[in-house]
Amino acid sequence: MKNRILLLFFGFIFLWILLIARGAQLQLFPSEKLLSIKQRQFNKKITLSSKRGDILDRNNIELAVSINSFSLYADPSLIDQPKTVARKLSKVLKISRKPLYKKLKQKKSRFKWIKRKLDQKTYEEIKSWKVRGLAFKKEPKRIYPNGRLLSQVLGLVGYEQQGLEGLESRYEDHLSGNKKEVRVHKDARGRPLLENGHVFISNPNGGDIQLTIDRDLQFTLQEELNQAVHEHQADRAYGVVLDAQTSEVLAIASTPTYDNNRSLKVPSSHRRIHSISDAFEPGSTLKTLFVAGALQSGKYKPNTVIDAGDGYMQIGRRRIHEADDHHKFGKITVSEVLARSSNVGVSRMGLDLGSKKVHEILSSFGFGQELGIELPGEAKGILHKPPYNKHLLASISFGHGVTATPLQMASAYSVIANGGLLYRPRIVKANRNPLTGEWTESSPELIRRVIDKKVAAQMRLMMTFVTGQLGTGQNARVEGFPVSGKTGTAQKVNPEGGGYLDGAYISSFAGFLPANDPRFVIYIAIDYPKEEYYGSQVAAPVFSRVAKYAIRKFGLAPVLLSKKQVIEKDPFKKIKKKVSGKVGTDVEPDQMGDLIGEKSKIYSKMPNLNGKSLREVIRSLQGYPNKVHISGKGAVVVDTLPRSGKSIEGRPITLIFGAQPKVPKNSQNF
Amino acid sequence: MSFKESGQMKPLLSIFIFIMCLFTIVFFRMESRRLGYTVLKMTHSANQMKSQYQSELVKLARINDPQNLQQYAMSTLTLKKAKQGQIIHMTEEGFAVSQ
Known part of the structure; x- marks a missing residue:
């Protein structure tokens, strides 16, 4: 009995030694095959794409920007009812049903592009169907918010966001970011794991460029x-x-x-x-x-x-x-x-x-x-x-x-x-360094x-x-x-x-x-x-x-002013007229003191400018010696500083413009 | 507890400390994994927000397109283009005055 126990004991010991030896062999002398299996199981390759840089005008208004869009692709082998799916897709994507059906019925194929760079609304609608075999790939899309503005100069980009013409092509190296592939550990559900304090390695975007162009001009x-x-x-x-x-x-x-x-549909001679x-x-x-x-x-x-x-x-x-x-x-x-x-x-x-x-x-x-x-x-x-x-x-x-x-x-x-x-x-x-975010201006x-x-x-x-x-x-x-x-x-x-x-x-x-x-x-x-x-x-x-x-x-003041354009600088002229109108005589030089008194009486209090347009305000403020500041946006004055009736002697006048209370029925000019 | 008795407890204490250390290591590893998921989730949200911000920016830029504004002003607000006589010339300091 004792011998049997000993045999069993040594048998187990031997098995354990074998197991440990195998473990040691795997750890100390790993084979390439096993390593590749391990890589596949625990590692994940992530492609970090970077956003193409923006093109801005001299006032930093966007002329060309990149946004994320979604491209729709299908795995026809997984689609159960290609006919129904094709019909639904053709309605939403506004593509003919026949070519769609032709793509979807190819059961042997595992990948077919359906439509690239969909807008957010279409993407959300198709996603909500939850059709097996339809999937999306996130891709950047170049947008020119001003459409026809500066089109030839800005140029165009291809499907892969590569600059083909104009500034997009000339500044390709600066505007395009680099695609980066990184390997990270993943968990059982395929989610990337935190490693050395990093989950994602961020990839710097392409650099922006600022043009000398003024969009409005x-x-x-x-x-x-x-x-x-x-x-x-x-x-x-x-x-x-x-x-x-x-x-x-x-x-x-x-x-x-x-x-x-x-622009891809426009003849090259126009571009x-x-x-x-x-x-x-x-x-x-x-x-x-x-x-x-x-x-x-x-x-x-x-x-x-x-x-x-x-x-x-x-x-x-x-x-x-x-x-x-x-x-x-x-x-x-x-x-x-x-x-x-x-x-x-x-x-x-x-x-x-x-x-x-x-x-x-x-x-x-x-x-x-x-x-x-x-x-x-x-x-x-x-x-x-x-x-x-x-x-x-x-x-x-x-x-x-x-x-x-x-x-x-x-x-x-x-x-x-x-x-x-x-x-x-x-x-x-100027151009912006994507890493530091600093603008370098050219002289x-x-x-x-x-x-x-x-x-x-x-x-x-x-x-x-x-x-x-x-x-x-x-x-x-x-x-x-x-x-x-x-x-x-x-x-x-x-x-x-x-x-x-x-x-x-x-x-x-x-x-x-x-x-x-x-x-x-x-x-x-x-x-x-x-x-x-x-x-x-x-x-x-x-x-x-x-x-x-x-x-x-650009707010240039006229050099040659006609009488019509000029606001009278000499307030006395107006008062002189007023006084002479009253008494029927011209004002003598020794009456100047009275005039100054009259002037200060008229121009010392803030007039009521509320509801007046800029043109009316200019007329009303003729002759006032005060500095005028304008703030706010809108057609009429909604408030003033100081308020109406308050003293304005030696104080600047601030006009606050705002929206007109009622939209006038008659047409106006802007 | 006498000295002798406390001496007898030492192996037990060592095992306890050893087990606690193992638990602590496991706890920290679990925490780091959990934090990793949180960071991952937040990174996704941040990316989503950035993407949303960018599309809102594009929407705004499209609304501010001069062509669009002009069309809106002329069709919806029934405004007309300004003529020369209607323009008020302004300087940086205020209204244009004779020099």
Whole structure:
């Protein structure tokens, strides 16, 4: 018995030793097969996707953002009633039932995309059905909240969120975050476990970029261009608004525009950034730059007299004409050459300066070279190398035989506006580091000095004559602001063969304002307008409307004030009138003391302004010496500080605006 | 309790301490696992909130789209575009006054 017990005991001991030895073997000498099984059982691979960075305007308004969306896929092998499911899905997804059914009935297949990037509502509805075999994959989706705004410049992204065009493509590395795959331990239900204090490793998002674009100005520019195209039945319209001092692009547009959220369906020719990729002969708008170069050369002064003759100039067999047959300017000054846009006048100057100098002038303004804006597809334009024959030399002087993009034209005008410096135009103001969250702002990059400050100042003054009484650009005037500019009407080159298209023109206006201290450079070009085609008739009014909006948006105070616009600063004038009206005599100087008393009586108490509009408030507060602050948003004053009837002597007046109590039945203006 | 008796308790005490240590370890491991789940849940909620915030932001941006605002102002509020004479020019300090 004892022996049996001992045998059993040692037997167990042996088994235990075997077990421990096997355990030790597995622990100390693990096999690859077992390791991979362990990895599969306890580890989980998680893909951490990061959000693509946003694109914002200069006021941090979203122009392109990414949100999470859900893509629907099916495992047909698990779907019991493919016909019913297809019918339900077709209703919700608005897809034809047949192709859906075809996908769902393939029982051997384990994965089929049904529709990608659904909106939240559709996702929730389909999810609520709880159909076996239908599942969702979370995917980021690029949204352009402003639709048609700045569509060509922003560009587009592909299904995998990769930038394909425009800024999305140029800043792909910065905007796109990196996908990261991490392995974490999981529990029996597949949930990732806390490991070393971390559950998820967060993946940094893509960096944001802030543009120099002002969304509202961009919208206005686009609207005005669309309206001009519609009004003149034109082929296309271009517009660029630059900050006159730094060449920051405030707005850039070309027609036709399209909704960026559907950009993959838009023809690629529409998706080009035409304002930087289309180069055409600028016509007379180039005269300004040419004249500036001529003044810089020292050979000409604004009052140098040039013989513009009888409206034409013979060069060999060819004739250079003025824009209109009845234009016979005779002897005119350089200033008048510009104001009256004399082709003969500038041709004479060009012939006098010679090919080399003309080439030097135009290339110094940035023609025939890329300006280096942060956008893909920038064209250089054409500026032939000298020497030129006489006819070409004369033609180049008034903007033919040379091509430039709208951006190049605006940039060249900014040289005159800012005092002679050519800056690299830029559209990206700052970019945000995704790790630190800090914004890095880029500063204006100077390319070179083109003309002296003095010449630039002379040019600014000369260019105001263009919008003056005798000038061609009167339609570009902006009430309250002196405008410097130049009209242009260039014949359109025949793309199929040489020469020009008959009756086809590109009408343009380039200029800046206020002329005395320029803030905005604006270039407008309308391609092939029908009926009216002069730059002064077609492009100048668009310039004026865009400029008017820009000055309002950026809060510029008028330089030239008409009586109607000015609020009377001298309160005594009003009182004098009142008193003299009462007694029927004028007020004598020794009565001033009484007047001051009268004045303080009238202006020492707060009037009742509640319910009044801003216009009415301005009228009511005429003559009050107090500073006025405005707060709140709305059409009428809802409260004031101090309140009505209280003393306001030496105190600022605060007007609080709010919503109008009742919506008026009649239409109003905004 | 006499010294002799307390000496007899020592092995029992050691076993008790040993078992308590094991329990403490198990307790802490359970706690860390439980906390892990809580963190996981909160991370999910945070991600969901971020996602919701982002979609609300997009909604707001869409509402503020100038095209949308213009359409609303002109169709619903029957407003018209401002004309030049109706514009009040303002300076940073207040109303425009003659210099």
